[in-house]
Amino acid sequence: MNKVKTIKIIRANGETEELNIRKYMRNRDENEAPMVKAGDAIYVVEPKTINWSMLSTIATFINTAALVMWRLRLY
Numbered sequence: 001m002n003k004v005k006t007i008k009i010i011r012a013n014g015e016t017e018e019l020n021i022r023k024y025m026r027n028r029d030e031n032e033a034p035m036v037k038a039g040d041a042i043y044v045v046e047p048k049t050i051n052w053s054m055l056s057t058i059a060t061f062i063n064t065a066a067l068v069m070w071r072l073r074l075y
Contacts, residue, residue: 003047004045004047005047006018006021006045007043009036010042011040012037012038012039019033019034
């Protein structure tokens with residue numbers, strides 16, 4: 001749960017409300033929590049993660065391409 005930051009409540013009429021669950025759990029303020037009603041859906045927003053392996057591969061490719069272009073200019 002410590003990675004989840006936001007939940008969304010999707011109302012039966014299509015409106016949405018967001019709740020910062022970390023802030024709510026820290027403060028325990030009942031006034032911050034939206035009322036869940038019949039027909040509502042609760043959506044737990046998945047935290048964004050960085051694919052470091054893919055980022056490293058892309059950075060290596062860009063670095064290699066730049067090096068090749070730089071060397072081609074020297075000759």
